[in-house]
Amino acid sequence: MALLRFETNQREPYAGGRTFGATGAYEQVDGIAHFAVDPAHAVNQGIVDLALAPPNAEGLVEFEADLSIVMPVDGSKGNGRAIVELPNRGRRRAVAMLNRAPANAPVARHSHPGDGFLFERGFTVASIGWQWDVNRSDALMGLSAPRAMLDGLAVRGQTMVEIRPGERVSTWLLADRTHRPMPAAAGEQPEAVLYVREFEDGEDTVVARNRWRFARCNDVGVLESSAEHVHLEGGFDPGRIYQIVYETDYAPVAGLGLLALRDVAPFLRNAGSDNPTAGEFSALIAWGVSQTGRMLRDFMHFGLNLCEDGTMAYEGIAPHVAGARRGSFNHRFAQPSNQTTPLWGHAFPYADVLTTDPLSAQSAGLLDRLAAPGVIPKIISTNSAAEYWRGDATLAHVDTSGERDLAEHQCARSYLFASAQHVPGYIGQSRINAAVHTTMRYPLNVLDYRPLLRAALINLDLWISEGVEPPPSRHPRIADGTAVLRDEILRYYATIPEFESLTASRLPFVRTVDMGNQESIGVGHFPAREGAFYPALVSAIDADGNELAGIRLPDVVVPVGSHAGWNPRDPSIGSSDQIVPMSGLTLFFAADEQERECRSDPRPSIAQRYASPADYEAQVRAVAQQLASERYLLEQDIDVVVAAALERYTAAAAGESA
Secondary structure (H helix, E strand, O other), rough: EEEEEEEEEEEEHHHOOOEEEHEEEEEEEEEEEEEEEOOHHHOOOOOOHHHOOOOOOOEEEEEEEEEEEEOOOOOOOOOOOEEEEEEEHHHHHHHHHHOOOOOOOOOOOOOOOOOHHHHHOOEEEEEEEOOOOOOOOOOOOOOOOOEOEEEEEEEEEEEEEEEEEOOOOOEEEEEOOHHHHHHOOOOOOOOOOEEEEEEOOOOOOOEEEEEOOOEOOOOOEEEEEEOOOOEEEEEEOOOOOEEEEEEOOOOOOOOHHHHHHOOOOOOOOHHHHHHHHOOOOOOOEEEEEEEHHHHHHHHHHHOOOOOOOOOOOOEEEEEEEOOOOOOOOOOOOOOOOOOOOOOOOHHHOOOOOOOEEEEOOOOOOHHHHHHHHOOOOOEEEEEEEEHHOOOHHOOOHHHHOOOOOOOOOOOEEEEEEEEOOOOOOOOOOOEEEEEEOOEEOEOOOOOOOOHHHHHHHHHHHHHHHHHOOOOEEEEOOOOOOOOEEEHHHHHHHHOOOOOOOOHHOOOOOOOOEEEOOOOHHHHOOOEEEEEEOOOOEEEEEEOOEEOOOOOOOHHOOOOOOEOOOOOOOOOOOOOOOOOOOOOEEEOOOOOOOHHHHHHOOOOOHHHHHOOOHHHHHHHHHHHHHHHHHHHOOHHHHHHHHHHHHHHHHHHOOOOOOO
């Protein structure tokens, strides 16, 4: 077993000893998982540079990862299933999202228990660190990976960092956001290049080499050399997209994060002196959101649901808001937090099933490497409108010519949460995305899709444990006309007076990607050469601007506003014709006819639509009950979604902004 030893650092009551229904109290165990994998084993051959990692005396490659387990104090009261989550950029998210924790719950070692949903149902939740570039701390989980070496020397080569400033700054860490940097190798590197473009698919311009250097300002404002920073004379312009291509000799074997996810599974199943759980789980479900949802797609693409001992790691896999992309998780100089740069994460294949792509001249399916050994898990993928608007999600179920729907894999379901943004919304959100220093032009999307996410998880669990088929997939389709070009939706929104028109050609697209003649072994040439455009299709909308395809919350069927999974940048921060797909928008209807006429809003007012709050509540409840009868919503969450819809009705009827 590749997880050799679990070193417990802390064991304490979870949530202050709170009890969760019949399951009772939970406890949390935190520690370090110590791994050793065989670089020569057939199932590990897809891990880039694993053969270049220094081996131990037995020829195995050692590494360690943070591991946290929240489990019933009395193991006999659990349900026999565990959710194994990949922390998003080091942050535990599964409990907070599925238990509907408050929006202001801090990122911390102890996840907020929320309403206790997972624990009342008896799930164990394990979180495994997997990301080398996380600054590990009490709150953030990561992994320590060995570096690739060749003939006793650190591997050196070309890498790239993308820079997307939301405010004018002169110095940038050579990393995504505030993660661990990929330092520049020694020397002036006159061949290094800094590119800049105006928008996602704009033309690159080279920034003069004498305008920038590897440096930063010290505490007293004096510029000094720094291998971890780039300094640009005059500063980086907000809204522009920069890519710096340079050489580094820091090459962690990033793909070990994939093996950490795989090898924690057999450890959890087998009771032993190091396993704090009772083991003997009947099923394990791997869960990831956004970045880590994309990582789960990579996990399947590389065939890693097959353990070294020939057993299946996970019976179920649940990628959330991953779209049809993968990520920067398994190549030389990989930076797992990179999310937008066209790299291996943008490459074909996109769909589970075998498809032929005329643009890249390839034929493949995401699950090809799992089909042969027969370890394909049950898969339920969930997405918001945002993943469609960033140009990729439709490629998971429409052929790459954009002409026909693909057949669905028998082990998979896919759901769009109609009109929702990337993260759950709520009334009173700030328009500022603090993580990327970006201010949105319009109020953020208020839809809270978490009840739909909970139903998807329970449907996956029932599919695995009892063989109960999940409800049919719901997403845009060519056949019924619900998969359309984004231009059509923008034309509708242009009729709303408060909306300013956008240029469709500046929206994000996925294109063919060529990373050079060593791409197949995980070594790239940068920047990648982008070629032909793939079709970017989204859901068609109704007369109110809300999406027709997917699972439609009561707020979408019985609306008080127009909801979308995209939102442009505010003009105050530059490049206001660019959308930020991770942030959606909500534009409430006018409260009454007087306000509607004053605004010249073509959409009927709240007062025109609903006779009273009671009338609105009755309509919302009917929609919620229908969703529950179709199993897209749990019976216990009917009141939850009705209450949420009423909150938004009250705000809109009072003339408030979302």
